[in-house]
Amino acid sequence: MTTTSTITFYDIYANAEPVATMSPSTLRVRYALNLKGIPFTTVWVEFPDIEQVCKKLGVAPTGKSRDGKPRYTLPALQDASTGIALSDGAEIIEYLDKAYPSTPTLLPRETIALQLATYSALVPRFLAVYPLYAARAVRLFSPETQRWWRETRAAMFGKPLEEAEPKGEEKARVMNKFIADFGEVYQWMSRGDGSFLTDDQTASFVELTLAAMLNSLKIVFGEDSEEWLKIASWNNASWLQFLSKYEQYHRVAA
Template sequence: MEDKCTPSHLPLARRFCLNAKGLPYKTIWVEFPDIEASLAIARYLERTYPGPVALIPPALDGLVGDFQKAVWAAFGLPMMRLVVPAVHATLRPGARPYFRATREARFGQPLEELAPAGSALRAECWRRRGSGGGARGVRTLLVSDALPVSYADAIMVSWLYWFRECLGEESGEWKTMTAWHGGRWVRLMAAMEKYAQVDSGESVQLSKL
């Protein structure tokens, strides 16, 4: 999707929203501590640029926060031990001390010990996440295939792109994920691909790390 790795799924979610709205923008690559949350930004886009796509339909506005938390609890949190070390490896040298210190404080152990490849701990992370279940209906988009893309789709597919980036597209672990729910997440990624374009952007450092 892009030449640079992102240390979080959040910039991906915002990019999907901007592209779905058809809004011009310029990418500014910042260090990890400067990344901001996405829901408030999505709501701002809805208020300021209501067309041509309603990312957050009015009837669902009260639910999107709960949806975002549910995705984190069921999908993001169980996978963090697997992807955090990979994220650290993609960061610029200036951002790594902050990232390492905050993540090691959160997990209570060095990054290298979170879920090493081939370890029983890594296998337990996958066991806790489960197999993803079988196919769950034929719908591709999360709200409705009869409606345009939504913020829910942007959030979910941003996680998927990020996991693919962190785990490696050719890895067995990513291929396992693509089979979850009868391949539904692969179909969602394919449907959202048209909103995935990114400019080369420019780099700027906002934080003194």
Template sequence: MAPSPQIVLYDLKLVDAPGLIWSPNTCKTRYALNYKGIPYKTVWLTYPEVHSEIPKLTKKDGRPTVPVIVDLLHDSTVVQDSWEIVKYLEEVYPDTPKLFNTNSIGAHLFFQDYCTQKLLFAVVFRLVLSNMIDLAGEHKEWFIKTREAFLGMSIKEFIGDDPTVHAKALTQNLEPIGKILKTYPYISGQQIGWSDIVFTSSLRMLVAFRPDSFGALVLDDKKAGKQFQEWWNRMDKYMQLEPPCYSV
């Protein structure tokens, strides 16, 4: 019998792709929970539901976001944002595998910012945004309107006319990471750390929406493809849903 869930994870779903693991920020928390072996269940929310349900949990004003966790084992504590969540899990579940130590937190935060700025937002998001729109279903127009408001420009302007520009940028930004993986089995060194989960989560969006590009631009990268493939295989067991009986 599967253990009872200790954590409730609020994740983001696309109407026409239920159960698809794709959101980089929620992926960070999902993989951290999987790596630490903490039982959890998922509550899937559409974009409009994020705006209606998350403020009820966080009791905060401002733009509602996921991931959010509710820790059923510790007074139903609510934690929002993947960085705050991993810090919380490290502190409250000290007997689970560590993702950083007190001497490496700054380095992991720097790498998280690097992945967000140089890989995720600047490149991957541009490569997959049209695919995301196609899977938004009944929320397609709402999705376009809110994304354009967030971006400050039209979707067409953001994506641009030449996708090869984004492909080239991805290859360039992967190069320094590939150099690390030529020396160490993980980005964090000899064992998995938060940096590995951040990088995995950034690529997860590409895997979900453009698997062809993931294969061609990452796994078959001429400079470090072999290293990326071996690292991806080592990380693969943490790229999973929780047992189906947990999902609601």
């Protein structure tokens, strides 16, 4: 296994502890690197600077914005030992599996299609609560990034961030649906051994994604918030038990 760091990991900065990010997309790759035991260094990037950083690295856009322009996102990873630079979480983890074969495999070839399909089913469940999430997340950013966040979310929602945030009965409806949707995910897990484990009994890409989503909600809403306490108590506090397995991977590289 690699003993010195050849990997630079580009993560999205937020004022959070113990790791300075709130992004579920970057958290799942951070968990993968830590679980695999691959040394890496972190470069923190503010949201408004993501496109510039990605272009400098030479990584491809991961999609298109609503106006049709290329959309650049983090995480991104640069590996000096191979000269590879990548963005997109699934592609990064697939690369790490191949480039570091002595580490636990998170996306075995025979499971890729199923895992990516399951991931696609998780995303809309997470996005269902996004207006509330976005309104709470703004407090975690620098003043410049707060301005950028408010402008871009207003364009996304068609109204100012505070107006887009669900309140009262609408908030209760959104939260109840969100928790019910994740209750369905819990039922998927309950049909097996309580996880999305791969054959060698290490965590899978899907399981890391789910842990990253939940920890992102915990960070953005706040550990003592009404929203997080409600999520955490659902299904007999099963999500707290699930997340406890990932505490050791939720850290910054040295």
